[in-house]
Amino acid sequence: MVCVICDHGCWGMDRMFRPLLERYPNVHVDIAQYLLDGGIECLVADYGARRILFGSGFPESYMGGMMLALKHARIPDEAKIAIAGENLERILGEAQL
Amino acid sequence: MIGSSELAQEFWADGKSESCPIYDMHGHMGVWHSIYFPRPDAPDMVGTMDECGVRMLVFSHHMALYAPDIANRSAVDAVRQFPDRLRAYCAVNPNYPEQLEADLQTFEEHADVYVGFKFLPDYHKIALTDERYLPAWEYANEREMLILTHTWGHSPFDGPEIVRQVAERYPEVKLLLGHSCHGEWDEAVQLARDFPNIYLELTAIFDDREILEKFAAEAGSDRMLFGTDLPWFDPHQAVGALLSAHISDDDRHNICHRNAESLLAPYLNDGS
Numbered sequence: 194m195v196c197v198i199c200d201h202g203c204w205g206m207d208r209m210f211r212p213l214l215e216r217y218p219n220v221h222v223d224i225a226q227y228l229l230d231g232g233i234e235c236l237v238a239d240y241g242a243r244r245i246l247f248g249s250g251f252p253e254s255y256m257g258g259m260m261l262a263l264k265h266a267r268i269p270d271e272a273k274i275a276i277a278g279e280n281l282e283r284i285l286g287e288a289q290l
Numbered sequence: 291m292i293g294s295s296e297l298a299q300e301f302w303a304d305g306k307s308e309s310c311p312i313y314d315m316h317g318h319m320g321v322w323h324s325i326y327f328p329r330p331d332a333p334d335m336v337g338t339m340d341e342c343g344v345r346m347l348v349f350s351h352h353m354a355l356y357a358p359d360i361a362n363r364s365a366v367d368a369v370r371q372f373p374d375r376l377r378a379y380c381a382v383n384p385n386y387p388e389q390l391e392a393d394l395q396t397f398e399e400h401a402d403v404y405v406g407f408k409f410l411p412d413y414h415k416i417a418l419t420d421e422r423y424l425p426a427w428e429y430a431n432e433r434e435m436l437i438l439t440h441t442w443g444h445s446p447f448d449g450p451e452i453v454r455q456v457a458e459r460y461p462e463v464k465l466l467l468g469h470s471c472h473g474e475w476d477e478a479v480q481l482a483r484d485f486p487n488i489y490l491e492l493t494a495i496f497d498d499r500e501i502l503e504k505f506a507a508e509a510g511s512d513r514m515l516f517g518t519d520l521p522w523f524d525p526h527q528a529v530g531a532l533l534s535a536h537i538s539d540d541d542r543h544n545i546c547h548r549n550a551e552s553l554l555a556p557y558l559n560d561g562s
Contacts (some may be wrong), residue, residue, distance in 0.1 A: 203497065203522075203523070205522075207325075229328070229523070230329055230525070232524070235328045251499070252499060253498070254497040257292030257530035257531060257534030261527065262524045264305075
């Protein structure tokens, strides 16, 4: 089973979802509410870009907030592409319905 | 892309704008219990500011909010390390009125550091109207200084009805409503309409779609201020939201720098 953690809130939730990322390799996290300065970079460094999925929070949140944050995060372009869409495409491609 | 305006194109390409510098009017610094911050200290925060086009951050040190006798010193040191990039609010914890008295006695020694005071009533559980804040209110009112106070909808400590009471008493204070009475948006707008000295500060609002449009239309973008709680929130997320909102680039200039430049002019001798 693939699990995606979303709607985790913006007020310092690393302490809540990082233990799950540590323990379960099929757990992923989306960044819709991950507003932490430098957070995307640290998640990529600690768990790899494959565990991270793009989320905007739309329509509750503006589409462009996390787009600009991801665009200018201090991570390689390959990691940005993976987070922006490739990871979800891979997960959906592996799903057995 | 996140919009077709000139500012959107510039921020998307470069991550910052020469024509639209940002003044972040609601920052912090340092660690916070149980919370992970990758970049909590002044040098790293200035690095983030460089990347995002933030010219100036006005902040209160996290530690100062709970132990002001220890950590207002940290704020002073940080501003003097980065005098072109940082200014501070003197943090007031009304549980320690004797410390406020001491800060006021030495306030003028820090004219290069402080632009006013920071209150955090919801966390200190003491309402803005409590007499323990009185020396700071009066000091700021006499000198037309800034007070940034945490405000939140329906709070008995800093909700809109409490804000209204202090706004009536201290008309000369430049009163910055941190989080703009979050959730009670109509009441925040009404406060801005009723009191010309009130400003709507936008930390934690950039992830609430359509509030920026509401504030700009009903209170005016000349009463809105950019803020991020840095090191809590990435300024690029806030800018991306601002560029996605259905407001004009002229509004964005007001929010990002014009209003703050006016408020900070008395404290920035070189005009930076």
